[in-house]
Amino acid sequence: MKFARLGAIGHETPTVLVDGTHYDVSSVTPDIDGAFLSSDGPAAVRAALEAGTLPAIENADALRIGAPIARPSAVICIGMNYAAHAAESGSLPPEIPIMFLKTPNTVVGPNDTVELPRGSEKTDWEVELGIVIGKRASYLDSPDESMDHIAGFVAANDVSERDFQMAVSGGQWSKGKCAPGFNPTGPWLVTPDEVDHQNLQLQSWVNGEIRQDSNTVDQIFNVKHVIWHLSQYLALEPGDLVLTGTPEGVALSGRFPYLAAGDVCEVEIEGLGRQRQQFIAHEKSNS
CATH class of the missing domain: 3.90.850.10 (Fumarylacetoacetase-like, C-terminal domain)
Structure with missing residues (x-):
């Protein structure tokens, strides 16, 4: 999977990119961070994709691309x-x-x-x-x-x-x-x-x-x-x-x-x- 974060600095929306379309994963996690990565977060995103419950972000190309991970501890x-x-x-x-x-x-x-x-x-x-x-x-x-x-x-x-x-x-x-x-x-x-x-x-x-x-x-x-x-x-x-x-x-x-x-x-x-x-x-x- 490809995870990304889109939006203004400090207000990025976590997404997963599939076949050129960004899907909003904020219903699964508030951010792409250590808590998400160390838990069953990625598996939960995959399950939500398969279930079709993640909304597509229609204006993704117009949004700023943030770093794909929230600020790391190191x-x-x-x-x-x-x-x-x-x-x-x-x-x-x-x-x-x-x-x-x-x-x-x-x-x-x-x-x-x-x-x-x-x-x-x-x-x-x-x-x-x-x-x-x-x-x-x-x-x-x-x-x-x-x-x-x-x-x-x-x-x-x-x-x-x-x-x-x-x-x-x-x-x-x-x-x-x-x-x-x-x-x-x-x-x-x-x-x-x-x-x-x-x-x-x-x-x-x-x-x-x-x-x-x-x-x-x-x-x-x-x-x-x-x-x-x-x-x-x-x-x-x-x-x-x-x-x-x-x-x-x-x-x-x-x-x-x-x-x-x-x-x-x-x-x-x-x-x-x-x-x-x-x-x-x-x-x-x-x-």
Whole structure:
């Protein structure tokens, strides 16, 4: 199944997408969140679809697309998980997964406008396969247990400010990862039965020009390994989002300019949908 959330920020309606039609699932759940994913929520939606009790949303195409999951309790990220991206970053492939964090308020809709941070000169794009947790994962015995804890997959753009990430980081990456809007997510949360998650094409474009073109088969640490490894150090909760790293083709490589006001970035993952963000200049706020 493909779950989505449509509507204005803070007022999204949970939906399920079937053959191009969005059906309102708010009679089953108030939101697509950890409580829904960890319960029999998806099965209840399937049963309601089969019973024909879910109303279609007639004006779905005119509505804003929100992130397909409500704000998670955590966003955990894996760095340099593709060998070619590690090389373009000037690093050897890691021997163990590199973990860093993004704040939950970075998660926004796939087509929402993103404001460049104040003083930013090195804002970068990163198409990534995202994992949404469906059942608490702590101290898993083996990678083979991981799939039992995964609710589905999403497309994500791990937007990064490289100067904040590296030059003024103090040795940690998260300063360059946590500006508002730095995690466009969606458009859909797709359940594992609908995608071959370890063989998905990932692509990104800036102003219509291709930047990244790779496949999740090239991950150094695959999805099962990532979830198992993380579970040895923290508890993954239902609704949490795990980003699995980006392939080569980012501005950090030196081959492309960084993002500037007016630029449009698009990312797409096979089976998980396409997203589009326009980047705008920072505007001084009175708040």
